[in-house]
Amino acid sequence: MIRKSIAMLSLFALGACGESQLAARALNVFLDEPSTQASGPFPRFAPLLQMPQPYALQATLVRSSLKGGFLLESKQGSIESWLGSDGVALTFDRGLLHGTRGIGAGLLASDVSESAALVLSGRNGVADRIHTRLDGNDRAELQAYRCTIRSEGPATIQLDNGPASTLKMVETCAGLDDSFQNTYWVDTRSDLIVRSRQWTGEELGELDVRVVYNFR
Amino acid sequence: MATAVYPQSTTPPLSTYGTPGLVELPTAQVFYGGALAFNATKLGSTERYNVTFQVLPRVYGTFRYSYVTNYDRSFDIHFQLADEGRLRPALAIGLRDFLGTGIFSSEYFVATKSFGSRVQVTGGIGWGRLAGRNSFDNPLSVFGDRFDNRSPGFSGRGGQLETGDWFRGPVSLFGGLSYRVNDQLSLTAEYSPDLYAFETNAGIADITTPLNVGLLYRFKNGVDLKGFVVGGNEIGAQLSYVINPAKRSIPGGLELAPVPVGSRARLAVADWNNSAAGGGVAAVTRVLRSRLENEGLELQGYIPGARSATIRIENQRWDVEAQAAGRAARIMAETLPPEVEEFRVVFQKDGVPNSRVVTQRSDLEEFQYDYDGAWRTFARADIQDAAGLGRQGELQETFPRFDYSLSPYAAYSFFDPDQPIRVDVGPQLKFSYKPLPGLNFSGRLRYPIAGNIEDSVRLSNSQLPAVRTDAVLYARESDLELNTLTAEYIWRPGENLFARTTAGYLENMYGGVSAELLWYPVNSRLALGVEANYAKKREYDILFGFRDYDVLTGHASAYYDFGNGFVGQVDAGRYLAGDWGATFSLAREFNNGFTLGGFFTLTDVPFDQFGEGSFDKGLKFEVPLSWFTGKPSKTTLSETIRPILRDGGARLNVNNRLFGYVRDERGKELRDGWGRYLR
Numbered sequence: 096m097i098r099k100s101i102a103m104l105s106l107f108a109l110g111a112c113g114e115s116q117l118a119a120r121a122l123n124v125f126l127d128e129p130s131t132q133a134s135g136p137f138p139r140f141a142p143l144l145q146m147p148q149p150y151a152l153q154a155t156l157v158r159s160s161l162k163g164g165f166l167l168e169s170k171q172g173s174i175e176s177w178l179g180s181d182g183v184a185l186t187f188d189r190g191l192l193h194g195t196r197g198i199g200a201g202l203l204a205s206d207v208s209e210s211a212a213l214v215l216s217g218r219n220g221v222a223d224r225i226h227t228r229l230d231g232n233d234r235a236e237l238q239a240y241r242c243t244i245r246s247e248g249p250a251t252i253q254l255d256n257g258p259a260s261t262l263k264m265v266e267t268c269a270g271l272d273d274s275f276q277n278t279y280w281v282d283t284r285s286d287l288i289v290r291s292r293q294w295t296g297e298e299l300g301e302l303d304v305r306v307v308y309n310f311r
Numbered sequence: 312m313a314t315a316v317y318p319q320s321t322t323p324p325l326s327t328y329g330t331p332g333l334v335e336l337p338t339a340q341v342f343y344g345g346a347l348a349f350n351a352t353k354l355g356s357t358e359r360y361n362v363t364f365q366v367l368p369r370v371y372g373t374f375r376y377s378y379v380t381n382y383d384r385s386f387d388i389h390f391q392l393a394d395e396g397r398l399r400p401a402l403a404i405g406l407r408d409f410l411g412t413g414i415f416s417s418e419y420f421v422a423t424k425s426f427g428s429r430v431q432v433t434g435g436i437g438w439g440r441l442a443g444r445n446s447f448d449n450p451l452s453v454f455g456d457r458f459d460n461r462s463p464g465f466s467g468r469g470g471q472l473e474t475g476d477w478f479r480g481p482v483s484l485f486g487g488l489s490y491r492v493n494d495q496l497s498l499t500a501e502y503s504p505d506l507y508a509f510e511t512n513a514g515i516a517d518i519t520t521p522l523n524v525g526l527l528y529r530f531k532n533g534v535d536l537k538g539f540v541v542g543g544n545e546i547g548a549q550l551s552y553v554i555n556p557a558k559r560s561i562p563g564g565l566e567l568a569p570v571p572v573g574s575r576a577r578l579a580v581a582d583w584n585n586s587a588a589g590g591g592v593a594a595v596t597r598v599l600r601s602r603l604e605n606e607g608l609e610l611q612g613y614i615p616g617a618r619s620a621t622i623r624i625e626n627q628r629w630d631v632e633a634q635a636a637g638r639a640a641r642i643m644a645e646t647l648p649p650e651v652e653e654f655r656v657v658f659q660k661d662g663v664p665n666s667r668v669v670t671q672r673s674d675l676e677e678f679q680y681d682y683d684g685a686w687r688t689f690a691r692a693d694i695q696d697a698a699g700l701g702r703q704g705e706l707q708e709t710f711p712r713f714d715y716s717l718s719p720y721a722a723y724s725f726f727d728p729d730q731p732i733r734v735d736v737g738p739q740l741k742f743s744y745k746p747l748p749g750l751n752f753s754g755r756l757r758y759p760i761a762g763n764i765e766d767s768v769r770l771s772n773s774q775l776p777a778v779r780t781d782a783v784l785y786a787r788e789s790d791l792e793l794n795t796l797t798a799e800y801i802w803r804p805g806e807n808l809f810a811r812t813t814a815g816y817l818e819n820m821y822g823g824v825s826a827e828l829l830w831y832p833v834n835s836r837l838a839l840g841v842e843a844n845y846a847k848k849r850e851y852d853i854l855f856g857f858r859d860y861d862v863l864t865g866h867a868s869a870y871y872d873f874g875n876g877f878v879g880q881v882d883a884g885r886y887l888a889g890d891w892g893a894t895f896s897l898a899r900e901f902n903n904g905f906t907l908g909g910f911f912t913l914t915d916v917p918f919d920q921f922g923e924g925s926f927d928k929g930l931k932f933e934v935p936l937s938w939f940t941g942k943p944s945k946t947t948l949s950e951t952i953r954p955i956l957r958d959g960g961a962r963l964n965v966n967n968r969l970f971g972y973v974r975d976e977r978g979k980e981l982r983d984g985w986g987r988y989l990r
Binding site for chain 1: 564676680685902903990
């Protein structure tokens with residue numbers, strides 16, 4: 096459990112100077128370590144907040160209930176890179192989790208295009224998905240999954256600006272080593288995934304992501 | 312295999328010798344490849360501290376530090392001949408304490424078989440210490456009478472391969488079983504022929520039965536706690552923990568997010584990087600510099616070009632150089648004008664170029680989100696030697712540089728028979744002045760505030776010149792110590808060549824002059840080097856004076872990366888005591904930087920003249936700090952452990968020996984870390 100709590104501390108840092116951070120600082124002094132990460136919000140984050148952004152994302156790690164806010168930093172084709180206030184990042188392909196940076200999970204990148212197409216069109220079907228993970232020995236490891244996607248019909252969910260009518264889509268994936276289930280709520284007016292629960296991998300488990308409109 | 316009680320993917324229970332076993336006896340099992348097991352055992356009044364490393368999938372080795380009537384070191388080795396099949400048991404052969412003074416010295420042949428998912432049965436035949444009770448004639452005697460007898464007691468100075476006694480003398484049978492109650496709890500019972508003759512004679516053991524029993528509890532975090540009774544009366548307990556060096560504690564890492572590569576069109580409208588309208592090269596340099604600094608990369612030079620641009624950087628943060636290369640390239644992509652297509656990232660230290668990673672901007676754009684981006688970018692990247700760059704593009708502010716730091720330090724001394732670990736701690740002041748690329752005037756002052764190294768009463772009894780065995784005198788007679796004070800120059804004499812000269816107070820015991828040349832083709836597995844030194848012994852007060860011993864010492868070295876995680880090194884030449892010989896090193900290096908290695912040195916000093924241990928040998932480990940914390944860092948925790956430090960086969964300690972200084976930034980290492988290039 097120690098491993099995970101270390102991961103959590105940095106993820107979505109809450110600004111608290113806990114005992115373990117003090118211990119880490121003491122260790123750094125002893126090891127003559129340069130301090131790499133300045134305290135306070137991540138410098139690339141503030142400019143994003145000044146730019147017009149239609150919505151932010153709130154991501155919560157289900158296991159630990161740790162929360163963080165994310166703003167869109169960059170977009171290339173259908174891939175979006177979202178930056179967290181403390182310098183971590185999540186990448187999405189049309190709302191489907193594509194990669195993680197800095198949160199401890201080793202998801203380098205994915206190919207989720209087939210799943211995204213089905214989820215956003217509201218159709219049932221079968222899709223292939225590929226995840227590339229860092230394996231702890233700095234090697235990129237490909238994992239392929241076969242996924243079944245089905246619609247569970249309309250669902251009204253509560254967002255920060257009121258109720259939204261959505262289509263609930265469930266994706267069930269099985270691979271050689273593990274299997275998981277993701278759930279997406281697709282806004283029927285904007286075709287945007289406004290809420291989802293998605294698997295990040297063994298280390299951190301499920302991520303709950305929702306769109307937040309009133310975030311400034 | 313599915314029914315094995317302890318399948319190879321999990322960790323088998325450990326014996327009091329720190330190897331897969333019952334209570335005291337070995338089983339034929341092994342760990343998964345690369346596993347590193349730590350074990351501390353208290354049995355009656357004796358203690359054993361064991362570290363076992365699964366060097367190869369079928370071979371493990373153990374280093375043991377034990378206290379019986381004295382502190383002593385011993386090594387074991389175990390070969391698994393066959394793993395467990397549906398009908399066939401796992402089979403193994405092993406040697407305990409095959410180098411040391413022989414108190415645990417024994418050999419065995421053992422078989423282990425699982426029955427169902429709970430019961431595991433082990434049986435074997437043992438020699439030496441494992442041939443006490445109900446012993447009978449050695450069956451190997453059919454190969455000759457020499458197998459009949461084993462020399463009694465212990466051989467004198469230890470350290471030699473005691474091959475003369477392996478598998479000699481009478482034998483006994485041993486066996487036992489373990490029963491796994493559930494995932495947490497296991498019971499063990501064994502029949503051990505060990506008579507504890509030495510311990511009984513010393514009056515510290517009371518053995519009345521060959522039956523030993525144990526109860527193991529495995530905590531959810533993987534720690535094993537075991538309690539046991541040996542010989543009916545001796546009670547003991549042990550703690551064990553197995554780590555997997557091939558797995559960082561946080562595989563994905565906790566580094567800050569990289570800058571995404573955006574669209575070039577957006578950059579075209581930003582005026583600061585448009586030399587026609589904005590601040591020109593000076594502005595681009597300023598922005599590059601500050602953005603690279605955010606990534607822990609110091610910009611030391613910038614060579615702009617119409618289609619191709621070069622940055623010269625020193626990596627101050629990333630333990631994986633490929634990750635630094637990826638970060639640098641992305642900063643270039645976010646900063647340089649859109650027409651620049653080729654990014655050249657030169658890695659250097661203190662202005663001395665090492666290698667160059669060339670990436671096409673369009674490849675970064677194409678692959679930054681590709682699921683196979685790491686390999687695809689690698690296939691299109693080019694890694695070159697960067698010699699001959701001189702001071703081209705060097706930023707004015709790069710030199711001269713003055714640095715200093717004040718930090719605590721700890722100096723260790725291991726395995727003094729009176730005190731296993733001795734340590735001195737205090738503050739140290741490091742300072743350096745670097746007027747030109749590669750030229751470094753630096754020093755280190757230490758002041759031990761507390762410690763017990765000087766309390767050792769083990770003074771030199773060496774028959775050789777006391778080149779290392781008088782270390783205690785240095786601790787005793789020094790106060791404020793001038794640890795090092797050197798002038799060093801590192802440069803590139805030609806392509807794939809590195810050179811170093813160092814003069815001054817090189818280490819706490821020697822001063823002098825050192826010169827080294829290394830040939831290391833950028834994408835080669837092989838490197839060759841030569842080093843020559845004139846070393847003069849320093850005064851015991853570790854200030855400015857010298858003693859009247861001096862020596863010419865030096866080595867020719869070959870380094871080879873076998874490519875399967877093993878790196879070998881041979882250094883042949885003359886050592887500090889004037890002895891001639893060679894040092895052989897082999898390290899198991901995990902891709903993430905975790906390294907465990909061993910070495911030994913054979914010189915023309917005869918074993919009996921060398922003294923205790925017979926020849927110099929030791930273990931070395933290196934663990935990147937990031938392995939524990941998940942945060943990128945250049946800091947590596949490393950230590951060399953010698954069972955005993957004598958005067959034969961001793962080398963001079965010089966900072967920045969070239970192979971270690973340049974290796975991380977050569978092609979093979981860059982390639983190994985490429986999984987993190989887009990991280």
